[in-house]
Amino acid sequence: MTAMSGQDSVAAPPSRLAAALSAHGLAVLFIGPAILLVVLVSIYPVFDAMSLSLYATKYAEKAGFVGLKNYIDLAHNPVVWHAGVNSLVYTIGSLLLVLPFSLGVALLLNRQSKMQGVLRTVAILPWVVSQTVTALLWAWLLNADFGPVTYGIDAIGGVRTAILASPTWAMVALVGINVWSSYPQATLLMLAALQTIPRDLYEAAYIDGAGPITSFLYVTIPLIRSTLLVVVIQLTLLYFNMVTLVYVFTGGGPLASTETLALLVLKISFESWNLGQGAALGLIVTVINLVFSLFYIRTLGRPKG
Amino acid sequence: MSRLIISNVHKNFGPVEVIRGVDITIEDGEFAVLVGPSGCGKSTLLRMIAGLESISSGDIRIGERRVNDLAPKDRDIAMVFQSYALYPHMNVRANMAFSLKLKGVARREIEQRIKRAADVLGLEPLLARYPRELSGGQRQRVAMGRAIVRDPQVFLFDEPLSNLDAKLRVAMRAEIKMLHQRLRTTTVYVTHDQIEAMTMADRIVVMRDGVVEQMGGPLELYDRPANLFVASFIGSPSMNFVAGRVATDGEPRFLSDSGLSIPLARLPAAAPGRKLVCGFRPEDLRLGEGGFGAEVMVVEPTGPEMHVVVRAAGQELTCVLRERRNIVVGENLPLRPVPESIHLFDAETGGNLL
Numbered sequence: 001m002t003a004m005s006g007q008d009s010v011a012a013p014p015s016r017l018a019a020a021l022s023a024h025g026l027a028v029l030f031i032g033p034a035i036l037l038v039v040l041v042s043i044y045p046v047f048d049a050m051s052l053s054l055y056a057t058k059y060a061e062k063a064g065f066v067g068l069k070n071y072i073d074l075a076h077n078p079v080v081w082h083a084g085v086n087s088l089v090y091t092i093g094s095l096l097l098v099l100p101f102s103l104g105v106a107l108l109l110n111r112q113s114k115m116q117g118v119l120r121t122v123a124i125l126p127w128v129v130s131q132t133v134t135a136l137l138w139a140w141l142l143n144a145d146f147g148p149v150t151y152g153i154d155a156i157g158g159v160r161t162a163i164l165a166s167p168t169w170a171m172v173a174l175v176g177i178n179v180w181s182s183y184p185q186a187t188l189l190m191l192a193a194l195q196t197i198p199r200d201l202y203e204a205a206y207i208d209g210a211g212p213i214t215s216f217l218y219v220t221i222p223l224i225r226s227t228l229l230v231v232v233i234q235l236t237l238l239y240f241n242m243v244t245l246v247y248v249f250t251g252g253g254p255l256a257s258t259e260t261l262a263l264l265v266l267k268i269s270f271e272s273w274n275l276g277q278g279a280a281l282g283l284i285v286t287v288i289n290l291v292f293s294l295f296y297i298r299t300l301g302r303p304k305g
Numbered sequence: 306m307s308r309l310i311i312s313n314v315h316k317n318f319g320p321v322e323v324i325r326g327v328d329i330t331i332e333d334g335e336f337a338v339l340v341g342p343s344g345c346g347k348s349t350l351l352r353m354i355a356g357l358e359s360i361s362s363g364d365i366r367i368g369e370r371r372v373n374d375l376a377p378k379d380r381d382i383a384m385v386f387q388s389y390a391l392y393p394h395m396n397v398r399a400n401m402a403f404s405l406k407l408k409g410v411a412r413r414e415i416e417q418r419i420k421r422a423a424d425v426l427g428l429e430p431l432l433a434r435y436p437r438e439l440s441g442g443q444r445q446r447v448a449m450g451r452a453i454v455r456d457p458q459v460f461l462f463d464e465p466l467s468n469l470d471a472k473l474r475v476a477m478r479a480e481i482k483m484l485h486q487r488l489r490t491t492t493v494y495v496t497h498d499q500i501e502a503m504t505m506a507d508r509i510v511v512m513r514d515g516v517v518e519q520m521g522g523p524l525e526l527y528d529r530p531a532n533l534f535v536a537s538f539i540g541s542p543s544m545n546f547v548a549g550r551v552a553t554d555g556e557p558r559f560l561s562d563s564g565l566s567i568p569l570a571r572l573p574a575a576a577p578g579r580k581l582v583c584g585f586r587p588e589d590l591r592l593g594e595g596g597f598g599a600e601v602m603v604v605e606p607t608g609p610e611m612h613v614v615v616r617a618a619g620q621e622l623t624c625v626l627r628e629r630r631n632i633v634v635g636e637n638l639p640l641r642p643v644p645e646s647i648h649l650f651d652a653e654t655g656g657n658l659l
Contacts, residue, residue: 200390203357208404209378218403222394 046286053280059273070280079256080264080281086171087260090246091239093175094182098235099228101179102186109187110194127184134181135248139164142173167257170250174258178245182238186231193227194220229300236292241285261285307368307381307458307491308333309354314363316349316515323349325515326363331508334489336482340502341512342538348463350512351495355384355461368458378404383452384461387468389444391436397447398432401454415454422453425484442473449484460485462494466501478504499539503527511535533655536584536648542612545590545622545642547583548652551576559583559649563618565597570644573658580652585642587612590624596641601634615640 053070055062074080105123113119126134141149144162153161163169197220205215221228241262246252252259252267259267262285269278309331316324324346331337339347352358354365356377365372372380383404391400398419405415423429426446436444445465452460462481466474482505485492496502502509503523511518511526511534519531530536536544549561557569559581567583588610599617606612611626615638624640632638649658 198388198390200386200388201392204384204386204390204392205403206357207355207377207382207384209407210403214407219392222392225394 046283049279049283052276053283055276057274057276060275062276066276070277071284074277074281074284079259080261082256083259083261083264086256086258087240087262089171090175090178090242090258090260091236093171094178094239095232095235097175098179098183098186099232102183102231103190105183105187106190106194109191123187124184126181127188129181131181131242131244132248134177135245138173138177138180139249164250165254167255170254170258174246174249177249178239178242181245182235186235189227189231190224193224197223225300229296232300233293233296236296237289240289240292261288308366309337309459309491309493310364310366311350311354312364312366314350314353314365315361316346316353316358317361323515324353324361327512327515327517329510329517329520331491331493333491336485336492336494336505336507337510338494338496338502338506338508339510339512340496340499340538341518343497344514345512346515347495347497347512351384351461351463351493354380354459354493355382356380378408381458382461383455383457383459384463385445385448385452385465387464389436389448389465389468391444391447391451393436396433396435397428397439397450400436400447401451404451404455418454418456419450422450425453425487426450441469442477445469445477446480449481453484453488458491460490460492462492464496465494466496467498474501481505500541503539509539511538513538529657530648531657533582533584533650533657536650536657540586542587542623542625544584544586544648545624547620547622548580549583550579550581551649553577559647561618561620563620565618565620567597567642567647568595568644569647569649571659573649575651575658576649581658582650582652584648584650585646587623587625589643589646590622590640591643592626592628592638593641594639596639598637599640601632601636601638604632604634613638 052062054065054067056064056066056069109116109120109123129137141147142163144150144160144165150161150163153159161169163173201219201223202215205219210218240260242260243262243266246258246260246263247266250258252263261281265278265282265285268274268281309329311327311329311331314324314327315322327346327350329337339350341347349358353360354367356372356375360373367380367382377384392403395403401419401422402415405418410418419432423432426449428443428446428450431439431443431447436447439447448465465481466477469477478501481494494501494505506523508520509523509526510520513534519526519535521529526535526539530539530544533546537546547559547561547563547565547567549559549563549565551569551572552558552560552566557572559565559567559569561567561583567585597617599615599622601613602616602621603614604611605614609627611628611632613624613626613632615622615624617640622640626632647659650656651658
């Protein structure tokens with residue numbers, strides 16, 4: 001009897017271990033490919049860039065270890081600082097416009113309306129258009145010689161404009177089309193969040209004496225707060241890393257007035273063929289992205305309720 | 306004075322009329338329950354009192370004021386929602402303070418009122434918690450607390466117990482009733498559950514298809530239902546109905562189409578010749594000779610009594626027996642409805658003739 005039960009207790013753990021292992025094995029099998037993919041396309045390149053940024057390069061070849069020289073050169077280059085300022089103007093300017101705009105559209109779409117299906121489709125359209133096409137489309141619309149918008153302004157105001165030739169207006173236009181092309185994704189997320197708010201809460205607030213603005217501030221905003229956080233992080237990263245739209249629309253001009261850090265990474269790496277310095281700047285941009293995200297999570301993501 | 310007067314109120318949603326001329330007066334301090342099957346308009350009527358739905362025609366008065374055109378916050382009412390509708394991002398204290406804050410009540414006064422309401426409902430230890438940290442019953446109490454702090458003239462409850470499990474529902478039922486006895490605030494309570502209506506109400510308003518079928522105290526409705534609908538809606542298990550006519554010769558008797566003969570205490574003048582429905586409550590169908598024999602189909606002992614489903618002349622009837630005897634399925638029981646407790650309804654109009 002005793003011997004039997006002793007044997008049992010010895011025999012039991014391995015079988016449990018085997019079960020745990022096989023359960024584990026299945027999990028590894030499922031998430032393995034995803035982890036492999038992330039390692040290959042995200043993590044490995046970062047470490048590769050870290051190493052590359054410490055070398056002088058000749059085209060795609062490493063030409064000797066230079067330590068932090070690439071970083072020091074970047075820090076002493078006024079073009080980089082100028083691009084940094086442009087990136088901030090572009091990112092913050094776009095965010096300041098896109099958040100109220102996309103929330104406004106989401107609030108409108110959230111109202112009961114017979115036209116809702118049509119309105120939603122129209123509101124989402126800019127998202128369907130690729131960034132390249134958006135940039136080309138608006139470059140054509142604003143073209144100083146034959147752009148319809150230029151023509152319209154001339155016809156109405158009698159002023160011949162060259163928006164893309166003015167450093168200030170080029171940035172304004174860039175921010176504008178950026179907002180136009182990116183608001184739908186923010187709107188969609190906000191709309192989804194708005195639709196999760198039960199109508200009862202608004203009725204309770206109404207009975208409690210809240211008008212539309214009070215309801216918005218005390219019910220809507222707090223309840224879509226976590227979605228707002230996601231939207232802000234997503235858009236900040238999108239804007240800060242934006243290359244396509246800027247590259248095709250203005251190419252960074254006129255007079256480098258729309259040249260952002262992300263665009264500069266591309267230019268240093270593949271126009272000046274200084275891959276080492278490009279990698280260094282790329283890493284700096286990555287770190288700035290991280291700092292942005294952490295800042296948002298700290299300030300907006302404070303759990304409340 | 307916080308009497309609630311609803312006079313000739315109508316409500317249309319587009320071409321559909323959902324409230325069709327309702328007149329109800331609820332006295333100061335009264336606990337009135339609006340009850341009826343879903344779609345009868347009871348919730349719509351409550352929302353009209355609250356100001357969440359407009360009034361197509363007619364008047365609603367609270368106290369001395371006509372409130373038709375007043376915003377909910379100016380009607381001096383407080384509402385408890387079925388879902389509780391607690392603000393999830395505010396703790397219990399903030400939930401209760403919200404309406405007072407919007408009203409501009411001084412902070413000290415708010416604190417006092419919250420304290421008083423929390424005392425009444427035992428919410429003191431929960432004040433710092435968020436709704437998601439509360440159980441269903443606690444949320445329900447917070448929702449009531451949020452109503453109490455406003456010290457309104459009228460409380461409105463919209464099916465407040467339907468999200469709770471059966472046991473908790475019974476406990477909260479008693480709690481709401483005790484709260485009302487303590488505060489004596491005029492209350493309108495909507496439910497589809499007739500037991501809730503019976504147990505809680507000073508007065509029950511039975512509604513169907515946008516009209517009031519009958520108004521009265523719980524026992525009044527139970528003992529003297531105005532029509533077939535009220536008779537069938539109030540009471541569980543529900544009343545037995547048998548279609549037929551009265552016999553025109555000899556002793557007053559009801560003869561069902563299926564062939565049952567049921568002795569009556571008296572004959573209403575309007576009864577002879579008409580198509581009628583005879584109704585009697587399950588507890589009024591007793592063991593005894595002089596009625597009819599019935600075969601036992603199902604026996605459901607509940608403890609204090611036994612619910613027995615029988616078949617007599619092809620028709621299923623329910624009786625509630627107090628006798629502690631063994632009843633077996635298939636057995637033949639002699640049954641007889643208590644003549645004094647029988648109702649006769651006009652088969653066409655549904656009106657109670659007795």
